[in-house]
Ligand SMILES: Nc1ncnc2c1ncn2[C@@H]1O[C@H](COP(=O)(O)OP(=O)(O)OP(=O)(O)O)[C@@H](O)[C@H]1O
């Protein structure tokens with residue numbers, strides 16, 4: 113079974129600084145995420161979004177509170193950062209399959225799956241290309257395929273499309289939803305874009321400014337699959353307006 117759900121209870125994070133007062137980055141975070149949900153996190157800069165994602169991913173530990181996973185004991189995670197961080201001397205295929213090589217799981221099944229993902233991400237014709245031969249959006253797609261390559265049930269994405277132009281971003285949002293629909297992963301997605309959060313998510317977590325707390329969790333009740341029609345609907349605008357007012 114490749115499933116994951118988790119629950120955060122009263123998570124808090126304090127950073128101790130050398131030359132200034134401590135920073136209370138997170139306070140009282142309570143969160144329940146079900147398997148297969150697409151959750152976005154929005155909130156002002158510095159409110160602790162990346163900190164929360166790192167804690168959930170086990171890259172950092174909370175100063176208080178508990179985090180419990182169910183479904184899998186030690187769920188594997190796929191991470192996609194704001195910057196695609198590809199190895200410049202390796203081609204698309206090698207970069208995307210790098211986790212498989214590191215984990216020594218380059219099985220026929222995994223390599224076939226990698227091929228399918230590259231196809232899904234529109235990279236089939238660029239497998240032998242080097243990162244410098246790709247556009248920003250293509251590089252970001254490689255890093256998404258890389259995060260998906262080892263079939264981790266939980267995908268953590270920290271502003272993965274922040275550096276891209278609006279058109280590429282809209283396009284990749286649709287591609288990401290297609291992949292999500294096929295792979296049924298649990299996704300936690302940090303973004304600064306309200307429209308992006310609404311478009312992608314089942315739920316949007318709105319955080320307050322520092323110390324970061326959860327202000328509200330908004331259910332996005334828009335039909336799936338989502339597409340251009342979604343963006344033009346009045347309900348889509350209503351959600352955006354509601355979220356914008358809450359952040360301001
Ligand atoms: N390693 C660290 N040491 C000390 N303070 C830190 C560290 N990482 C983050 N902080 C502080 O914790 C707070 C939250 O930072 P974080 O990076 O989680 O915010 P964010 O919501 O992701 O912001 P942004 O939207 O700008 O990416 C900030 O005040 C930041 O200065």
Ligand SMILES: [Mg+2]
Nearest residue numbers: 161162163270
């Ligand atoms: Mg951040």
